[in-house]
Amino acid sequence: xxxxxxxxxxxxxxxxxxxxxxxxxxxxxxxxxxxxxxxxxxxxxxxxxxxxxxxxxxxxxxxxxxxxxxxxxxxxxxx
Amino acid sequence: xxxxxxxxxxxxxxxxxxxxxxxxxxxxxxxxxxxxxxxxxxxxxxxxxxxxxxxxxxxxxxxxxxxxxxxxxxxxxxxxxxxxxxxxxxxxxxxxxxxxxxxxxxxxxxxxxxxxxxxxxxxxxxxxxxxxxxxxxxxxxxxxxxxxxxxxxxxxxxxxxxxxxxxxxxxxxxxxxxxxxxxxxxxxxxxxxxxxxxxxxxxxxxxxxxxxxxxxxxxxxxxxxxxxxxxxxxxxxxxxxxxxxxxxxxxxxxxxxxxxxxxxxxxxxxxxxxxxxxxxxxxxxxxxxxxxxxxxxxxxxxxxxxxxxxxxxxxxxxxxxxxxxxxxxxxxxxxxxxxxxxxxxxxxxxxxxxxxxxxxxxxxxxxxxxxxxxxxxxxxxxxxxxxxxxxxxxxxxxxxxxxxxxxxxxxxxxxxxxxxxxxxxxxxxxxxxxxxxxxxxxxxxxxxxxxxxxxxxxxxxxxxxxxxxxxxxxxxxxxxxxxxxxxxxx
Numbered sequence: 001x002x003x004x005x006x007x008x009x010x011x012x013x014x015x016x017x018x019x020x021x022x023x024x025x026x027x028x029x030x031x032x033x034x035x036x037x038x039x040x041x042x043x044x045x046x047x048x049x050x051x052x053x054x055x056x057x058x059x060x061x062x063x064x065x066x067x068x069x070x071x072x073x074x075x076x077x078x079x
Numbered sequence: 080x081x082x083x084x085x086x087x088x089x090x091x092x093x094x095x096x097x098x099x100x101x102x103x104x105x106x107x108x109x110x111x112x113x114x115x116x117x118x119x120x121x122x123x124x125x126x127x128x129x130x131x132x133x134x135x136x137x138x139x140x141x142x143x144x145x146x147x148x149x150x151x152x153x154x155x156x157x158x159x160x161x162x163x164x165x166x167x168x169x170x171x172x173x174x175x176x177x178x179x180x181x182x183x184x185x186x187x188x189x190x191x192x193x194x195x196x197x198x199x200x201x202x203x204x205x206x207x208x209x210x211x212x213x214x215x216x217x218x219x220x221x222x223x224x225x226x227x228x229x230x231x232x233x234x235x236x237x238x239x240x241x242x243x244x245x246x247x248x249x250x251x252x253x254x255x256x257x258x259x260x261x262x263x264x265x266x267x268x269x270x271x272x273x274x275x276x277x278x279x280x281x282x283x284x285x286x287x288x289x290x291x292x293x294x295x296x297x298x299x300x301x302x303x304x305x306x307x308x309x310x311x312x313x314x315x316x317x318x319x320x321x322x323x324x325x326x327x328x329x330x331x332x333x334x335x336x337x338x339x340x341x342x343x344x345x346x347x348x349x350x351x352x353x354x355x356x357x358x359x360x361x362x363x364x365x366x367x368x369x370x371x372x373x374x375x376x377x378x379x380x381x382x383x384x385x386x387x388x389x390x391x392x393x394x395x396x397x398x399x400x401x402x403x404x405x406x407x408x409x410x411x412x413x414x415x416x417x418x419x420x421x422x423x424x425x426x427x428x429x430x431x432x433x434x435x436x437x438x439x440x441x442x443x444x445x446x447x448x449x450x451x452x453x454x455x456x457x458x459x460x461x462x463x464x465x466x467x468x469x470x471x472x473x474x475x476x477x478x479x480x481x482x483x484x485x486x487x488x489x490x491x492x493x494x495x496x497x498x499x500x501x502x503x504x505x506x507x508x509x510x511x512x513x514x515x516x517x518x519x520x521x522x523x524x525x526x527x528x529x530x531x532x533x534x535x536x537x538x539x540x541x542x543x544x545x546x547x548x549x550x551x552x553x554x555x556x557x558x559x560x561x562x563x564x565x566x567x568x569x
Contacts, residue, residue, distance in 0.1 A: 024164070029161060029163075031408065032161065032163075032164060033163065034408075034410055035410070036163070036164065036167050038410065038412060041167065041168060041171050042168060043168075043171070043172070049201075050201060050202070052203060053203050053307065053308055053309075053310060053311045054307040054308075054310045054311065054320070054409065056201060056307065056413060062412060063412070063413040063414075063415075064410065064411070064412055064413065065303055065304075065306070065307035065310075065409070065410070065411050065412075065413050066409060066410040066411075067310055067311075067314070067319070067408060067409040067410070069406070069408060070408055070409070070410050
């Protein structure tokens with residue numbers, strides 16, 4: 001089990017950096033469902049590809065673009 | 080060949096509360112007495128995940144739904160995280176265990192050209208210029224100039240005005256002796272000669288060319304790239320990157336853009352988009368008139384562009400601040416770019432054209448009937464007369480009121496009205512800028528208004544128009560005052 005507060009959020013990664021998703025800290029159920037539907041799940045490896053103008057990251061074989069507000073809900077641990 | 084895990088995945092979730100969920104699912108299964116076609120376990124899991132449809136179904140079918148509901152509530156309380164989240168995690172880890180046994184992944188090698196194309200469409204430095212090229216050639220040149228210009232002129236001038244309208248007019252006049260009925264069906268504002276002609280000659284070519292371009296952009300996987308590049312800018316006016324399509328489309332046809340705004344996610348975003356389209360995005364018809372009117376006067380053109388842009392940003396920013404509701408959020412899958420399949424593109428284009436055509440034809444018929452009614456009852460003359468003081472306040476001749484009123488019903492008529500005024504030398508540079516700016520802000524046409532009613536509801540549509548009409552005139556008065564006070568001649 002990973003301690004609850006050992007992670008950073010996705011926007012804090014550098015471009016090209018890889019990390020493991022720890023949890024999704026969505027305040028509302030809608031955001032949580034959106035992210036799950038895209039396959040963003042704890043345990044998956046995420047690679048940040050771009051930060052500006054929107055964040056682009058890769059989870060599994062899926063590439064996703066998202067704004068900062070949503071990306072901040074994704075808590076990761078750097079590999 | 081390098082062997083790699085199919086999915087890079089760390090399994091540290093399985094133990095979480097799943098025993099509780101498992102037990103709850105089994106208890107619910109026993110309580111489900113009706114037949115659901117799906118397995119009872121699936122139904123039980125969907126109930127625990129709060130699936131609305133299934134919950135409503137089970138509530139209807141099971142007498143003892145209360146007991147089931149109690150189990151769901153109890154399990155929900157026992158788990159620190161939403162059940163749907165936990166169940167999805169468990170499912171994912173099962174899937175992964177299975178995949179690990181049967182799949183081995185090869186390091187995928189993309190061709191360097193694909194990789195390069197993929198890269199330059201996403202990176203802002205190259206992506207933004209590319210975006211402008213795509214919008215310029217795809218929407219402005221192809222839809223705006225070819226579709227809304229060349230094709231419209233051909234169908235309207237060479238087919239309708241040359242053959243269809245004279246023929247219909249002849250038949251109607253020789254068969255029906257009553258002038259009012261003749262006018263309802265044919266002649267200047269008839270259902271066939273105006274309503275059907277508009278739908279077939281003007282809207283259909285614009286819609287057809289737009290949907291063709293849109294289907295190509297969609298099929299090639301370019302759309303999410305477009306959206307991710309503009310998201311930041313659109314957030315400032317309360318929209319998200321996905322709104323780029325309806326907003327750019329507005330420059331071709333605001334009516335269709337309003338219809339397409341139904342693809343936006345929240346009601347708040349749909350209202351903001353509808354308002355901005357109606358207020359500050361000139362459609363190709365208006366653009367044509369205004370560009371012709373202001374051609375040869377670059378400073379006048381500059382004032383017009385600057386003023387409309389200012390209104391667009393100011394009202395967008397203000398609405399985003401004032402309108403309550405959820406802030407827009409943006410997320411989209413970015414698929415790899417691929418060559419669009421022609422059969423796919425054509426099929427999508429045709430089915431969309433058909434769908435759109437069926438929605439728009441009744442609106443145009445309604446518009447013809449309203450114009451007929453306004454003419455017959457003398458209502459239009461009264462409105463033109465009542466607008467005289469407003470025209471005076473904007474520094475325009477009273478005759479300009481006709482351009483505004485008829486422009487709402489029939490775009491070429493409104494345009495012709497302004498042309499005539501300009502040709503007779505009745506308008507100076509400042510007056511032309513004021514007239515153009517007010518005409519742009521004013522509700523563009525009756526078809527767009529009908530679609531606003533249809534898509535957003537009567538109350539919202541009336542509220543938007545109730546804001547736009549006085550706002551357009553007040554802006555005209557203000558612009559006239561500022562230009563005159565500064566002593567500008569254009």
